[in-house]
Amino acid sequence: MYRYDEFDARLVGERVAQFRGQVERRLSGELSEEQFKPLRLMNGLYLQLHAYMLRVAVPYGTLSSLQMRKLAHVARKYDKGYGHFTTRQNIQYNWPALVDVPDILDDLADVEMHAIQTSGNCIRNVTSDQFAGAAADEVEDPRIWCEVIRQWSTFHPEFTFLPRKFKIAVTASQNDRAAIRLHDIGLRIHKNDAGETGFEVIVGGGLGRTPYIGHTIREFLPKKHLLSYLEAVLRVYNLEGRRDNLYKARIKILVNAGGVEKFTDLVEAEWAAIRKSEIDLPGEEIDRIRAYFSPPDFEDLPAESAALEQKRTSDGAFARWLRVNTVVHKAPGYAIVNISLKPVGGIPGDISDVQMEAVADLAAQYSQDEIRATHEQNLVLPHVKKDDLYAVWQALTAQELATPNIRLVSDIIACPGLDYCTLANTRSIPIAQRISERFADLEQQEDIGELKIKISGCINACGHHHVGHIGILGVDKKGEEFYQITLGGSGAEDASLGEIVGRGLSSGDAVGAVEKLVDYYRENRQDNERFIDTYRRIGADPFKEALYAAA
Amino acid sequence: MPLLKLFGSNLVPALEEPLQEVSLEDWCDNPQAHADATALVIENDIGVEHIAEDLSSFGIIILKFPTFKDGRAYSQARLLRERFGYTGEIRARGDVLRDQTLFMARCGFDAFEFAGDDTAAASAALGEFSLAYQSAADRMEPVWRQRLDRAVAA
DSSP states (O other), X not given: OOOOOHHHHHHHHHHHHHHHHHHHHHHTTSSOHHHHHHHHHTTTXXXXXXXXXXXXXXXXXXXXXXXXXXHHHHHHHHSSSEEEEOTTSOEEESOOOGGGHHHHHHHHHHTTOOOTTSSSSSBOOOEEOTTTTTBTTBSSOTHHHHHHHHHHHTTOSSSSSOSSOBOEEEEOBSSOSSOGGGSSEEEEEEEOTTXXXXXXXXXXXXXXXXXXXOEEEEXXXXXXXXXXXXXXXXXXXXXXXXXXXXXXXXXXXXXXXXXXXHHHHHHHHHHHHHTTSTTSOOHHHHHHHHHHTSOOXXXXXXXXXXXXXXXXXXXXXXXXHHHHHEEEBSSTTEEEEEEOOOOTTOOTTEEEHHHHHHHHHHHHHHSTTEEEEOTTSOEEEEEEEGGGHHHHHHHHHHTTOOOSOTTSTTOOEEOOGGGTOSSOSSOOHHHHHHHHHHXXXXXXXXXXXXXXXXXXXXXTOTTOGGGSSEEEEEEEETTEEEEEEEESOBOSTTOBOOEEOSSOBOHHHHHHHHHHHHHHHHHHOOTTOOHHXXXXXXXXXXXXXXXXXXX | OOEEEEETTEXXXXXXXXXXXXXXXHHHHOGGGGTTOOEEEEOTTSOGGGGGGGGGGOSEEEEEESSTTOOHHHHHHHIIIXXXXXXXXXXXXXXXXXXXXXXXXXXXXXXXXXXXXXXXXXXXXXXXXXXXXXXXXXXXXXXXXXXXXXXXXX
16 A cells, blocks of 8 residues: 655645644634634534544545554544544544644654545545455556545645535446545546556536536546646636535536536646646656555465355354455455444444454454455455455454445445534434344345445435435424435446435334335345346336335 | 735735736726726636736736635636746735635745735745645646656665
């Protein structure tokens, strides 16, 4: 993985020093909260319902065990002993004291971490495929380009006060694990007919109040031009994006208001004017970054492990975890391990300091020292030998990190909701907890199969409800919490937006509604259809009927 | 509202001379009527390309920040410097705060109608970062070039 050189380290150090000064000005009263707000927001520090919240960047979701141990240390020393992994591969701390934040940032800088651009109307932390560098289906490791973008976008002088926040995701696989069609810019590395690799550039996706699937504005961009092309997109957006209405300020509105052709023409014209300038990195610098992502030295192993097969046969619980939580690795004899942060009745994405340290230990011992955070609020050990899987499973089980529910009904994305968030209308976490309790039976979950439930506590859609196979949106009606169900969304390569199926339900009814929908699917599925496949085949009406038929 | 000018890597208080300002629209309508104008004011929702031909008529161009959050003038300044080769003064007007002056300077601003009082602090803020990852309209060498130079020297 990427390591800082003296330049990267100095920039982060200077940022911490700058913020320490800003915090001192706030604490001394020189700055009012109003004046301090834009400064703290540049450093990922929000003021939530009950306390400050610090969002720490995990660039493209990659962590070393040393970094994970530091995250545990921060949770223990400055917070209440836990952190929360977000849908943008970041981690949030919910209870830091303002006076401690510069020290937290200093501690993080010791392990090459920071909170830069995790909030504010700037280019946010770049996200990627959590299986990058391990996936059997990738063209190349997309993180090389994520790091190129990270550096280019850090303190970009022109793009720090955009109309709105700006999110970029990169993948190098046909199977979209990074939701690239739902980002301001999505980049997909692929091969053209001549065998060269380049980017499909997708612009204008996003959720929120007005969800859109992104448009492809360029099928193939040679990789060396990435930064100049991004700069052209950002400049058009910075100059032309709406600033009169917070809710119409994202690039998706600009793209769709004038039409994608007009937007593309503006970008291409801008790019033609700047592509020869010194924005793009020289090959030497790209090679320098690429070298950090060269594959680890995988051992020459047989594809199958006898030890593993023996345990698979003798231990049913292990066999289930293998089926559900592990994924094919590109190197023979290795597997990708998903770590579920969704125990039955738990808070999606939450992890304690002790659990973080256990994950760090496992990464150091079994996974080439690497850990990934996923946009579905789980973790990954990307490079585990099949021979070691049983030991890893036992260790994860001891920490309650082995719930075999990845992609299943209880692997729920939920925003923090009214338990923490100042924007929320309703709570999200208790709904997620109750659904996972209702579907606690593991055999039943596996029988139901892939089913993505996503819950947002308000229309800002941080819980991605628009792209849930079943989406749940909390709305406030005269002080009472109601939940609206959407069906048929997907954030993957077959991206689609869910459809609202009818009137809102009380929190109690919402959980029962999910059960009715699942029952209806099980009665009507054909062959190996997933929930979403059945929905797409038979349409919304029968599901609506099943949901609202007089009980 | 002190006027600060970029001098090397510092911001220095400057004497405010009376300007004869003209808006870009008025200039485009009738340049002859504004022949004595000394400063061109461009609103941030107008493309700077409209003035490309006449840039040499002005020693000062004023770009606006209605609030510090409205960052359109950063792009306007870069276009004036990098695309249209404007070498006169580019002055920031409006919500011009100490924590943004470095970004402004990097985009080509060299004069600031500073909205605060502590001009020494504003100048110090310019020095809070000694490096930049990306090239812009100023003379900071991007980090990637420094890396290359170092590799060549080694």
